Amino acid sequence: MNWIYPLDLIGTFVFAVSGVLTAIDKRFDLVGSLIIGFVTAVGGGTLRDLLIGRFPVGWLTNRHYFLVIAGGLLAAYLFRGTILKLRRSMFLFDTIGIAVFTVLGVRTTLAAGLNVEVCLIMGVVSAVFGGVLRDVLTNEVPLIFRKEIYATACLAGGIVYLGLESVTQLPSLSTVVAILTVLIIRYVSVRRGWSLRVGV
Numbered sequence: 251m252n253w254i255y256p257l258d259l260i261g262t263f264v265f266a267v268s269g270v271l272t273a274i275d276k277r278f279d280l281v282g283s284l285i286i287g288f289v290t291a292v293g294g295g296t297l298r299d300l301l302i303g304r305f306p307v308g309w310l311t312n313r314h315y316f317l318v319i320a321g322g323l324l325a326a327y328l329f330r331g332t333i334l335k336l337r338r339s340m341f342l343f344d345t346i347g348i349a350v351f352t353v354l355g356v357r358t359t360l361a362a363g364l365n366v367e368v369c370l371i372m373g374v375v376s377a378v379f380g381g382v383l384r385d386v387l388t389n390e391v392p393l394i395f396r397k398e399i400y401a402t403a404c405l406a407g408g409i410v411y412l413g414l415e416s417v418t419q420l421p422s423l424s425t426v427v428a429i430l431t432v433l434i435i436r437y438v439s440v441r442r443g444w445s446l447r448v449g450v
Contacts, residue, residue, distance in 0.1 A: 254357070254425070259318050261350030266291040266322025267333070268343040269384045274330065276388050284323050286384055291319050293380035298355050298372045302362045341440060344393070348377040349432035352404040353425050356411050366412055373408035374401050377432075397445035399435065407432035 269290025273283035292309045299307040309315040326333065355376025359369040378394050378401050385392040393400045411428035418424065438444070 253422075254354070257350055257425075258354055259314060261347050261354065262291045262315055262318045263322045263325075264343045265347040265351070265380055266319040267326045268347060268381075270323050270326035271330070271333065271343070272384055272388050272390075274326065278388075283326075284319075286387060287323050287326070288319050289387065290380045290384040291315070291322065293383040294351055294355070294376040294378065295380075297379050298358065298376045301375070302359055302364060302368075302372060304358070304362060344381060345433055345436045348381070348400070348404055348436070349407060349429040351380075352377040352407045352432055353411055353428050356408045356428075357425075360415075369412065370405060370408045373411075374404045377401075377404040399439035399444055399446060402446065403432045403435040403439070406435055 266287040269287040270283045272290075273286040278286060292307075292315065295309070296307050299305070352373045356369045356373035358376070359372040364372075378392075382392040382394055384390075407428045410431045411424050414424035414427060415421065
């Protein structure tokens with residue numbers, strides 16, 4: 251699928267915007283915002299590649315990632331007012347990012363020849379670890395550690411992708427449906443206030 255690479259860049263862009271918006275909200279300077287945007291955009295994929303032994307990690311050999319992240323920085327600064335007018339803009343960018351990177355993480359790990367359980371874990375890692383780093387570096391409790399349905403949506407998307415891949419010969423369909431699964435679960439859970447409660 252020749253559109254997977256553009257999808258990867260789109261995911262990188264939206265995560266970069268998410269990171270930069272957080273940094274701006276925390277009153278970081280330009281350099282600090284760039285670092286947070288960069289870590290948010292490539293943190294999950296970097297950890298995934300290191301864990302599955304994929305060297306060098308993707309962004310080290312492709313300057314397009316740097317350009318896309320720089321574009322995210324500029325977009326967040328130049329169009330911040332417009333972006334922030336969107337309802338729950340941070341939620342929007344995070345949700346798009348985790349949906350895209352869940353599928354890319356699963357696909358990359360499958361291509362490495364690892365079993366489906368590892369593929370699911372790496373899909374979640376790819377999706378959420380950049381956000382974890384962003385939140386830690388900006389002194390926030392990471393979403394994955396809160397009650398919100400976040401990583402669970404990624405896990406569901408990964409399962410859908412692997413399930414469809416096992417019964418169809420339409421990888422494009424598997425990708426689109428898996429991404430929509432993450433988007434819908436995340437949106438509905440936030441909209442309705444669903445959470446994975448522990449204890450009373």
